[in-house]
Amino acid sequence: MKNNLRLLLLAAAPGLLLASAGVARAQTAPATPAELGAPGIGTLPLSLKEAIDYAIKSKSTLQATRLAEQTAKAKVGEIRSAGLPQVNVAANVADNFKLQKSLVNFGALGGGASATTLTPGDIAAAQNGQTVNLGTVTLPTEPVPPQAFAFGLQWAGNTSASVSQLLFDGAYLIGLKAAKVYEELAQKQTQQAEIDVVEQVSKAYYSTLVARERLSLLARNVQRLDTLLYQTSETFKAGFAEKLDVQRLQVQRNNLVVEQQKASRLTELSVALLKFQMGVPQSQTVQLTDSLSNALVDAGTLRRSLGGADFNTGGGANGLGDLPVAPAPITPNSDAQRSQDQQTALSGARTGQLAAAFNYNNRIEFSTLETQQALAGLDLANRRAGAYPRLLATAAYGFSGSGQTAGDLFAFRGPNSRTGNGFSNQNWFGFGNVGLSLQIPVFDGFRRKYLVQQSRIQQQTIEKGFETLRQSIDLQDAQSRTSLINALDVLDNQRANLGLAEEVARVSLIKFQEGVGSNLEVISAETSLRETQTNYYAALYDVLVAKVDRDKATGVLYRKANN
Template sequence: MKNHLRVLLLAAGPGLLVPAGAALAQTAPAAQSVLATQATIGKLPLSLAQAIDYAVKNKPTLLATRLGEQTAKAKVGEIRSAGLPQVNVAANVADNFKLQKSLVNFGALGGGASATTLTQADITAAQNGGTVNLGTVQLPSEPVPPQAFAFGLQWAGNTSASVSQLLFDGAYLIGLKAAKVYEELAQKQTQQAEIEVVEQVSKAYYSTLVARERLQLLSRNVQRLDTLLYQTNETFKAGFAEKLDVQRLQVQRNNLVVEQQKAARLTELSVALLKFQMGLPQSQDVRLTDELSNALVDAGTLRQRLGAASFATGAGDIGLGPVPTAPATPTTDAGAQRDQDQQTALSGARTGQLAAAFNYNNRIEFSTLETQQALAGLDLANRRAGAYPRLLATAAYGFSGSGKTASDLFGFRGPDSRTGNGFSNQNWFGFGNVGLSLQIPVFDGFRRKYLVQQSRIQQQIIERGFETLRQSIDLQDTQSRTSLVNALDVLDNQKANLALAEEVARVSRIKFEEGVGANLEVISAETGLREAQTNYYAALYDVLVAKVDRDKATGELYRKASN
């Protein structure tokens, strides 16, 4: 039981985006059954919440993790079973083809004039398992030496039932405490795996939305360029345009069609990746019901939460501010400034308000490490409990028998059995006992001492791990915040560039249609527009991914996915 316990102890607000998986736990059972039915027929409609819900229930890696959780529960049941009554039934039959012999001294029995002795014929009969009638004879001058006798019969058997009940065992009591902690550890490991799935599905879903939106935009670009090419070709036929103008637009259209085909294949690949992250068969057709516009909300509100400056105004969360001036000369001394810098570094470069609001326990890794620390403490207590006594109550009842032959043994003759001349002929006899078994460890060669030392060192390692994990979480928090702020700035910039590129392309087309602009100017404007569109959607995807990473770094991703 202690070995099993060792195994158990050692196993061991508004923002830029709609919260990833915000409706994970709100999916009604009826809706879930419809989703499961649609997964086999026709196109499967998927919102982000439904995609996450399906992945959490069907992702093979998560199913394997949950099997590990069930294994942990079974292991806990195994430990608890040690405290229940242990019942055993045993039976055996033996053919003593060579009976064991023992020496018996039938010599002088006290120095009298006579004694009980045996003749050689009696000895031979006894050695062969025969019946010997002892008589009183005159003692010889020299006593008879010890003689070898065979006890028992050739065939012997017994059957018994035994029961034992553990009354006290320090290791078992600690194991009961560790059982709940061990189950919590398995559950947190499953939660951590679910967070990874939520992150992967969210990013894959956003990637598919962006790819789909860009493909639609390319389709509109091709239609617009087709119209322009048709108008230019008609103008060329009328003699008001050069053939070179038509050819340039034709090259432009060919390149745009190739780009559209590439985007279509990339969109298909994004859908395939989404299916993989969900654990959905690749043969199942899906239809994304969420729109990219629904994933974006007020970026200014998110900037206020982050305490970040706006790319457009540079004034942070207070709106348009005055022109920046040179910083005032600090009035604090060098020591105070050094303390302030150290405090800023320890808070992960967060402002005081944000640092105070950050809770490490929101991160599943921190909570898991706390559970491992609790298990390490129970492991130390378990090893110390090795010095406690162990008390069991025992009871047994059974029958044993013997016979000269196998058929004689299995005759099962009881106390009422008699021979022809009236002698008892019983060959099976019952036995029973009850008792207590006390085991007190006295000295084990200092083995327990060194085991306790190992457990203490393991506790110290976990304590050091807390500091490392805090620093890692601080770094991830700072990195995710910086990445999100930078992505917001890039998105604002690319959005402004896209608006300018659209205006340039519109004016260039009007000038060309009115005959006051060059064809080359239109082509250059269209190229710049497509580049601005590509950059915009790339920046948009970066913002979506950065927001998911930010939610994961602050420990909000799982909470939002389970609300």
């Protein structure tokens, strides 16, 4: 039992990695894995919430983690079973084809001047396991030496039932305390895996949304360029445009069609990645019901929540600032200001209020490490408990029998059995006992001493891990905050550039149609527009991914997914 408890406690050693959502909704609920394989299931509509719910229920890695959680519960049951009565039933049959012999001094059995009558025939019969009736006679001048005799019969059997009940064991009491903590650890490991799945599905879903939106935009660009190519071709036929203008537009259209085909394949790949992250078969058709407009958040509110809303820095709550102005004169920083700047940098640019509000327990890794610490303490107590005595109550009852042949053994003759001449003929006899078993460890060569030292070192290692984990969480918090703010600023810039590029393309086209602009100017404007569109959607995806990373860093990703 102590070995089992030891295995349980060691399961919480350092190096651990990372609740199903299941919220009802008014729309169509996502199909289950069994339903996907059923006939009649066509396109599977998925919002982000539905995609996350489906992945949490059906992702194979999560199912494996939940099986590990069930294994942990079964292990706890194994530990608890040591405190219940232990009942055993045993039975055995032996063929003593060569009986063990012992020397017996028959000459001393009679005492005084008498002895037992013993002839060579009697000795031979006894050695062969036969019954010999002995009589008392006067001792001969030379007494008979000790003779070898076989006790017992060739066939022997035994059957018994025993029960034991643990009355006191320090390791078992500690095991009961560790049971609940061990289950919590398994549950937190499952929750860590669920958080990872939420992150993966969210990023894959956003990637598919962005790819789908960009593909739609490319289709509109091709349509617009086709219109321009047609108009230019007609103008060329009328003699008001050069053939070179048509050819330039044709080259531009060919490049745009190739880009559209590449974007289409990348969109299919994004959908395949989303299916993989959800655990959906690749053969299943899915339809994303969310849009980018629903996925985006208010940048100003988000910046204020990050503690980085400063209009004068160009990255304020309202986005980019006004046009640059002359910089203010640089004045030397005071010592107090430099110290404040250092603290701000170390805290990831968090204000004092936000830094104080950060709760490390929101991170599952921190909570898991706390559980590890609790189990390490129980491991130490378990090893110390090895010095305590162990008390058990025992009881046994059974029957043993013997016979000259197998048939004689299995005749099962009880105490009322008699031979023809009235002698007892019983061959099976009952036995029973009750008692207490006390085990007191006295000296084990200092083994327990060194085991306790190892547990203490393990506990200290976990305590050091808290500081490392805090620093790691602080760094992730700072990185996610900075990445999100930067991504928002880039998105604002790309959104502004997109508006400018669209306006430039519109004006260039009007000038070309009115005959005051060149075809080359239109092509250059269209190229710049597509490049700006690509940059805008890349910035848009970066914001969505940075938001997911930010939610994970602050420990609210799983909670938001459930909401």
